[in-house]
Amino acid sequence: MRTVSGLTTDTFERPRELGDRADPTVLYARTYLLIRLVVGGVGVLLPVALWLVDALVLQGSITLRGSLSAYYHSGARDLFVGALCVVGCLLLTYLAAQRRTWDYWLSTVAGVAVLGVAFLPTQRPPFSTTPPTPLQQRWGEHPVAAAHFACAAVFILSLAALCFVFAARDRRWGGGHPALHRACGVVILVAVAWAVAGFVVDLDLGWLTALYAGEVASVWAFGLSWLVKGSDLLGRPLLTRRGS
Template identity: 30%
Template structure:
């Protein structure tokens, strides 16, 4: 391919790899720093907003949001569930998570933990749902699509990883829903020291990171010798 097109393709992959790297490194770094004593280990990832590691958490989510808002993906004329619409939703969700802090509630309280009464906390919960839901759509719907060509062996291997990440996100969301909505205060109180919300959220963010790293051809064992046309950047006029 022409040199300028080759550079554009490499840049396109590098953006995907950057999002994947952030999704993998940052939750590990946050939890690792907590275990090392630099900050308390909170009950949820979002609660890092209220710790000395707030700047790292907020900066990470805003960075992901900006990447996602500027990500065009593949140009598609028809359809609502496109790379552009889903990445925009995910980007707005990521920024909402960062800028609208949640309100940490005692899991032993009899009041349902998702009954947030202040506006910022409600925006936070909505943003988290949009971000994680859009991420699952990427993994289960958009990334596995093969376009107009027969899937290559590498594409089939990558699709398996995408689907595994998508189901990990959905199962984690189901676990979060069960914790918040199905468990009573006594059950939540009994397991609060295990921090189930934190670990389920870590799984979702790690799955996000792995999927984007694979989509950016960041794991060579899953790549083909030739490029999948659907991984090419969208054409630009001029």
Template identity: 30%
Template sequence: MHIKKIQNHNLFAYRRLRRAIGYLGIFLPIILVLLSLFKFFGTSIQPSISHYYFSNLREIFTGVLCAVGLFLICYKGNGNKVIWKNDNLLTNLAGFMAIGVAFIPTDPIGSSCTQCTLVSIGLKELHSGFAAVLFLTFAFLSIHVFTIGQEQNKEIPISVINENNIYRFCGYGIIVCIALIPFKLFEYATLVFEAIALFLFGSSWLIKGRALGDKGSIGRKLYREQNVTDTEEMWSE
């Protein structure tokens, strides 16, 4: 019984960590844009999330990204011989990329920057590379890692909103958003597509963390589970 309680505690701890990562991803662009609407903060809406590095909201931008990065590095998933299915490898990679994006800035909007810290400006290509790898890793986690492990349950039919369908939608959605950014389709296109990509990333982690619950109709539609025991939940993870 004691071992079972420890297992349950570890399970719930993992779910809380997944939810924390998800919430941070979703609320980062929302908070930055909302605060930009208030003159008190002295920051206008930036052309991209990365440009908030040069604003008065820089600490929020770097702080949230560092938190996401550290959470991802601390997250210990299942190893896999296939690189794009290796949970530990991908989360560690994403974590370091997030920290890199936080502290290696893109080019400032103006000709000069008086608020740059830790690193010098002029590293746009390196910043863009970190960001691209970060988002692609998010997509790989959703498509190739989160979809592992759901066993066939003949008693419960697969719903359109089955968790694996959501993970794939989020993963491919992230790829589409990143592919559209270079085209500059409209004003603030980069900001919008980055925000959508982060929303998809966060949603994927929230579903994996079972933020909506996993009992009753939600459990059947999302996870194909119904009144499972704690031990069975552990093995289903």
């Protein structure tokens, strides 16, 4: 179904099952679903992995950081940047052969934005002994941090929009989990509002800042949505014909 913009929420004709690996249509579908699984898995595991690497493996602080982005200035920097780069590259290649779809454009915007999050660091924490990055030295910490937060906002909102696209497609073609994807989109929007409100009023709970809680809730919600959308690869029969 095409909209006024000329973009569609439909993707491609899906095979009835994924067992015939000699069928190019099956191979395309499996690649498509694998990207969903990897992106969703990274989203669900990243907050926990950052804390574990920072607190246990590298013997850093056992407290939570003020935000996920703050792990750039911790012992888990390489994991943070690497995971975001993996997600960004996968989002940029997601449905690249179908550029008239909402999925392609929203995932492309999200992919560019998350690479910006990875390469434009947030400000260093107070009393940090870590020197500023070359970008921060050239442009200043405040402008780089502002660009970082702009990219983060675009990334998260694009993922929320994709959740609503998933929900609309599942509702239209039957099967799937439209209510779950819609709920994930709503959780992301509420989490973003909560994080923004935390800059105005004190919503922190001890070590748990409103920004950190909002970011983790958003990442887990989008990760769950993408894991569920990729679950066909694990053997569940395909019940719909287009763009499940």
